[in-house]
Amino acid sequence: MKIFQILFLFTFFSITSHASVNDFCVADVKAPNTNSGYPCKPVAKITPDDFVFHGLVAAKTNNSFKIGVTSATVTNFPALNGLGISAMRVDMDEGGLSPMHTHPDATELGIVVQGEFTAGFLTPTSFYSKVLKAGDVFVVPKGMLHFAINSGKGKAIGYVSFSSENPTIHTLDSLLFANKLPSDLVAKTTLLDLNQVKKLKARFGGSG
Amino acid sequence: MKIFQILFLFTFFSITSHASVNDFCVADVKAPNTNSGYPCKPVAKITPDDFVFHGLVAAKTNNSFKIGVTSATVTNFPALNGLGISAMRVDMDEGGLSPMHTHPDATELGIVVQGEFTAGFLTPTSFYSKVLKAGDVFVVPKGMLHFAINSGKGKAIGYVSFSSENPTIHTLDSLLFANKLPSDLVAKTTLLDLNQVKKLKARFGGSG
Amino acid sequence: MKIFQILFLFTFFSITSHASVNDFCVADVKAPNTNSGYPCKPVAKITPDDFVFHGLVAAKTNNSFKIGVTSATVTNFPALNGLGISAMRVDMDEGGLSPMHTHPDATELGIVVQGEFTAGFLTPTSFYSKVLKAGDVFVVPKGMLHFAINSGKGKAIGYVSFSSENPTIHTLDSLLFANKLPSDLVAKTTLLDLNQVKKLKARFGGSG
Amino acid sequence: MKIFQILFLFTFFSITSHASVNDFCVADVKAPNTNSGYPCKPVAKITPDDFVFHGLVAAKTNNSFKIGVTSATVTNFPALNGLGISAMRVDMDEGGLSPMHTHPDATELGIVVQGEFTAGFLTPTSFYSKVLKAGDVFVVPKGMLHFAINSGKGKAIGYVSFSSENPTIHTLDSLLFANKLPSDLVAKTTLLDLNQVKKLKARFGGSG
Amino acid sequence: MKIFQILFLFTFFSITSHASVNDFCVADVKAPNTNSGYPCKPVAKITPDDFVFHGLVAAKTNNSFKIGVTSATVTNFPALNGLGISAMRVDMDEGGLSPMHTHPDATELGIVVQGEFTAGFLTPTSFYSKVLKAGDVFVVPKGMLHFAINSGKGKAIGYVSFSSENPTIHTLDSLLFANKLPSDLVAKTTLLDLNQVKKLKARFGGSG
Amino acid sequence: MKIFQILFLFTFFSITSHASVNDFCVADVKAPNTNSGYPCKPVAKITPDDFVFHGLVAAKTNNSFKIGVTSATVTNFPALNGLGISAMRVDMDEGGLSPMHTHPDATELGIVVQGEFTAGFLTPTSFYSKVLKAGDVFVVPKGMLHFAINSGKGKAIGYVSFSSENPTIHTLDSLLFANKLPSDLVAKTTLLDLNQVKKLKARFGGSG
Structure with missing residues (x-):
């Protein structure tokens, strides 16, 4: 059956270009970083495990802000390299808060899954703040100064995603x-x- | 007090440039779309409500795939315009599945919050598939053919975010x-x- | 001479594609803005005057911050639309200052032409601050919280350019x-x- | 059969997001242009004919440069809008030439299909010029001053593609x-x- | 003559910046890849030969799909690195076909030079398919599932260019x-x- | 006081992501360049001095063009890497000139601070030229062929910024x-x- 020939033909093309920027580029986080992210690990070393992060679960909240944050970004989840997305889980005890901060190069999208948050961001001429309940989604455009507090009873939980695989947090304090x-x-x-x-x-x- | 003068000075600058692409651009979804998204609603008409989406909750699963999908993308959450991110909630009954599909221009990041999924994506020379449990995060680089099934007992629930405010779903069937x-x-x-x-x-x- | 034929041929191609994004797109600032900037004015209406801004000169400094700022950005210099650059002149009397602020989507490059500034930007783990004299150039990466003071004798003057045609100023106060x-x-x-x-x-x- | 329910579910999502930037954006070339190209025609008005251009054939060469150029760019092939690619066919009689020119925002890739060209581009410190025969491919990085001549016997024919849907030609003369x-x-x-x-x-x- | 001084001045500036991303970046394909492509070969090692690819000619079609494909992409034509374009020649015997496939990150532009193709791409709600003859140009937006068949008599030949220097082919089978x-x-x-x-x-x- | 715990929490996140593309990436100019610029120096080696360039002052004009040019680009001011901006000071004696040239990948914004320039750029169908005096700002869209002459009495001085950290100068001669x-x-x-x-x-x- 001649189909193996054509397969070889297509596969050859696929393999050669496979080692490229196109499909994915799992980070070699020990190599020097660049403006477009980390260099790629060799394709031959990539396994399904590379595409899974374990442990986006509740972090401890026994600190003065009563907040627990777990994050999956390129530094601990190298498959995100170049893909422009990352994730975080936020747990806040009653009375907890996330103090004023910016993410200089990432939009933040927050999904409330339990409890009540009040979240807002500030502009030079206005502010945009809302009380959020389970099922609400809130978006903070990149670079905006913003905050969140647990404004309800009991624990509040949310998942956050960023439009960057490597968001930084610039807490004002x-x-x-x-x-x-x-x-x-x-x-x-x-x-x-x-x-x-x-x-x-x-x-x-x-x-x- | 002369501070009002300088404030005026800074505010003037801020106001004029405020009406621009820089800080945010809430979509006017009735205007013709462009390659960079929808034209912006006038800043004067923006309120805090623009930045909140309500109802990212469980959708009904009484269909043949036993899947319920709710999504918050630019068409129903116009504040996402230009911000390169969107969200979805997926509920699957036991035995449910998301059939093979691609998102031609969006990476997908999935967070498992309940139950067990088996998810994977395919390349010309390999496939990357894993069993995922609560707290696991899975990433599907943009354009890859992928699937997910509820491989556990009972309902499985996940939140998904995309590296595009307007992901399309190309289901193979x-x-x-x-x-x-x-x-x-x-x-x-x-x-x-x-x-x-x-x-x-x-x-x-x-x-x- | 047949050269007019070929010229017509080349000119036709040039004219048709001329009305495009490629060469320039002077803003029609009254049209709705988009994520990629303002729609273009018709090429037929563009004159050399469109490419010149007048008056990037000293602004008054009789305010509490003893600072004068003049700027040429897309809102008052529409030719900058889509070109990713803009300019500002800053004059500070002795003892003057530019209070803590960010430009969420623009890198700032400052050139000192007279006097002495002390300028710096802050990161979560460090700060980068320097005394600057005439001939010095300072760069503040986009989104960083930064400040400048006139730390010398007499007036200090600088020119600033931004990596955006429409930088916003988010003054912390x-x-x-x-x-x-x-x-x-x-x-x-x-x-x-x-x-x-x-x-x-x-x-x-x-x-x- | 319940599959229609799920299909409706997927189709609804697809339809709403379909009218977006993601899949394609056929130009409405009569609307004002923007920095990201033309606004999109409504999806409902798109037909298969939109994705085909007819007539990329030999143009007349009876001019002083003995060159014939036919091009398919966004202005006459609106489906290219936002896709970053376009095409041209070049025919040169013996002794013909394409005089020195640049494409300020497009890389040019030329495929020789008949005859012999000598093509080259110039940099401040060097030049890169080669004799090209059928089956050869030549690339001119964007913005470089370049030329081509028919350096062989008889007609020379090539296909050219650009990394822009709307390349402009800046002929030096x-x-x-x-x-x-x-x-x-x-x-x-x-x-x-x-x-x-x-x-x-x-x-x-x-x-x- | 003092012109050498100014030349030196301009040349110095040119040389130093020459070794940069701006003009071109011929790939060092043995270095680790990155999200923006391969690192650059040193400028001193670049010759005119780097900018030419030989052999974009008919490939053998003695396989079950009766198709021959030759491609010039960054992996065998390193000068394309960072330039966002590549090329392919396709030959199909009568009855041949290119089976359903996607290019996850590349738009495809096809030029028919001989014979007849029927080509089409599929979306969730429609399909766009046409019979193409010599001189026709067809475009497949990036990420779309598409196919082509030789629907005419005798051999069919086309040139294809991609809006990526490194397109991958994801054949459905x-x-x-x-x-x-x-x-x-x-x-x-x-x-x-x-x-x-x-x-x-x-x-x-x-x-x- | 428990605040150190939360600080640790935030700082840890900041430090890990700090070594990334997000905040800044000072060039390691001895490493191989890439399409997105140079690899980053380790954050631990960055000091405030990295963000300052000294000596953007008048260069000698004793050459045939009577022009002096000093520039601060990524090759001598590595902090600009990835930031898309750079600067130049131009001094022209009476009768001096900057001959026709292009910057293939950079828009140029010029600020006149002393004297009189006549500057212009050329398109296939028109030219845009103006007499400029102190306080005037002129913009040359990227890739356009342009020139400047000192058209007044005495020295003329200007500051120029580019929308690229590494602009090249392609002087026509x-x-x-x-x-x-x-x-x-x-x-x-x-x-x-x-x-x-x-x-x-x-x-x-x-x-x-």
Whole structure:
């Protein structure tokens, strides 16, 4: 049967181009990163396990924000490399919160599965904030300063996905108060009182 | 206090550029679509409600595939326009399945929240298939032919996000058997038996 | 001479494709915006004047921040549409400053032409700040929280360009204190003292 | 049979998202163009004929360059809108040529099907030129100044494709000599002799 | 003559930036691939030969599909790296065919140069199929399932270009029947009869 | 105080994703380049100095074009890698000029800070040229052939930014006359007189 010849023909073409950017590019996270993500692992080393992440489950919430966050991004789920998507699970105890932060290069889409969140993002001329219940989906366009609180009774749970395989979290308090940028410079450029800056520097481990 | 002057200065700049592509562009879904998505609704008409979708809940599963799908994409959640992300909830009764299909321009990331799925995608030279349980995340690179079945006991539930605000679903059976492409042409180009093609054409409402 | 025939041939091709996205697309800023910018003005209406902006000169600095900003972006210089670049001139009197802000979708490149600035940007784990003199160029990657102060004697002047034709400015104080987001919610999600929030809300015209 | 229910379910999703950017966007070439191409024709008006262009055949070569060019780009083949590809057929009589030109935003890939071309492109520090015969493929990276001549006996024929649905042709002689830019300014900025400029201005219909 | 100084000045700038992404990036195909393609060969090693591919000629058609395919893509024509275009020649004997397949990340543009093809692509709600003769151009938007048959007398020949330098071919039969995915799983998720699946598995070399 | 736990939690996430494409990617310019720019230096080696370039000051103008050019692009300012922007300072003595050239992949935005320039760019069917004074901004869309002359009294100074971190300069005279492309081929494909070609080849160091 001649079909093997044509198969060989198609397969040859497929195999050669297979080792390319087109179908997928599982990250070799130990290689130097680039503007388009990590270099690809050789196709021959890829197995089905590469495409599965285990453990997007509830994280501990025994911290001052009463929040638990588990994430599956390119650094712990290398198959996402170049695919422009990642995921996170958020658990908040009653009274918990996710403080003001931005994701400089990722839109965030949140799905509420239990409890009640109040979430919002801020623009120079307005703010967009809503109370969210199970089955609600909320979207925060990339780069917007935003927050969420558990505004209901009991635990609140949500799944979040990002339009980037490698979203960074820029928490406002970490940016301003966890480093050595001089307190008077922070005060001057935020218009916060110097005492306020020093108080939060102490709390977040910053100095200066 | 002179701060109002500078605020005016910054606000003016913000307002003028606010009406732009940069921060967000909620779709005017009645305007003609473009290669970059829908034109934007005027910023003055945007409210917090634009950024929330209600009802990503279980859909009915009383169909032959025992699957229920609810989706939040740009057509019913216009705030996603240009943001490159969307969401879906999938419920499958025991024995249910999502038949072979592709999303030609979207990577799919699935999070299992209940039950057991077996999901996989196919390439010309291999296949990547896994049994998934609650807390597992599975990724299907864009354009790959893939499937999922409920391989466990009881209902299986997952949330899916796409790296596109407007993913299309190309179910293989719909493509091949739900239209009027002549049966002998389908048989010839798929190598399926003509009887098989006619049987499925009858089942999926196609003719020819 | 037959050269007119070939010229006609080439010109015809050029003219037809001329009305396209390829060479330029001067914005029709009154048409609805899209994710890829404004629709194009008809080529027949474009003149050399479209490609020139007048008045990127010193703005008044008689405000509390002692800063003057003039900008040439797509909203007042429509030829920039789709070209991914824009410009700004910044003048700061001695002691002046540009308070903490982000440009969610634009890298900023600043050229110091007179005086001394101290400029910096913040990341979750570090900060990058430098004293800059005439001839120095500073770059702030897109989405990073940053500031600048006139740290020298006399006026400081710089030119800034952005990797977007329509950068927005998200000044932290405007985001947090110039709107109606309830003060206690701001306090809770920033960890600022409620008194601090109320004091700045009063100063920046916010309420709640 | 319950399959119609699930089909309806999948079809509904497909139909709604069908009218989107994802699968295709046949140009409405009478609507204003945008940076991402033309707005889409309604899906309901699309027929198989939209995806076919007729007449990519030999054009007349009775001009001074002995070249005939037929092209299928978005302006006469609207289905190419947003797809980033287009095609051209080039016929050159013996001794014919395609004068120096650039395509500012398109890579050109040429396939020789008959005769012999010599084609090349120029960079600031080198040039890349080759004699090409039937079965040879030549690539000119986008924006490079390039040329082709029929360097063999008899007619030469090639097919060209571009990495843009709407490539423009910037022929050097048209740019420099077919408009009203003053001859002395052209001479000064090209270092050509003024006489040379005037001679070619006369030939190409320019003035000034 | 001082022109050498300015030349040196311009040349220096050109040389340094020459080694960059801007002008071209001939692939070093032995280096690990990335999401944006292969790393570049050093500019100093590039010769005119890099930009030419030899042998885009008729391939043998003595196989069961009576089709011959020759392709010039980044893996055998490294100059295409990053340029988003590639080419293929297709020869089909009378009665030959290209079975149903997709290119997950490439639009296909086909030019008929001899004979008659019938080509078409399928969407969830329609199909777009046409009889094509010499001089006709057909476009298949990326990711669409499509086919072509020689529907005329004698040999049919076409040139194809892709909007990717590295298109993959996902032939439906290879995806479904050439691997070890269990037959019953294939049957269940395609709705094909198990016998049909097994018959084609045997023919295409699959098992399971 | 439990805040350190949550900080650790957020910081961990930040650190891991920090080493990624998202926030910045300072070039390792000694590593092989790619289509998306250079690989990134390790984050641990980045200091504030990486984000500052020194010396964007007047360059010498004692050359035949009376022009001085200083540039800050990715090759000498590696922090620009992936950020899509770069800068240049141009000084022209009275009577100086920047000869016809293109930037194949960069839009150029010029800000006049002293003196008078006349700048323009050319299209196949028109030209766009203007006299520019201090405070004027001029934009040249990418790939367009353009020039500038000092058309006033005394020195003229401008700052230029590009929509690319690595713009190349293709000066027309260098392309045509500084290499070994045979003079008769240049003459034939530009329609210049052979004497003119040879004269300029001699002047620009070309041969052939």
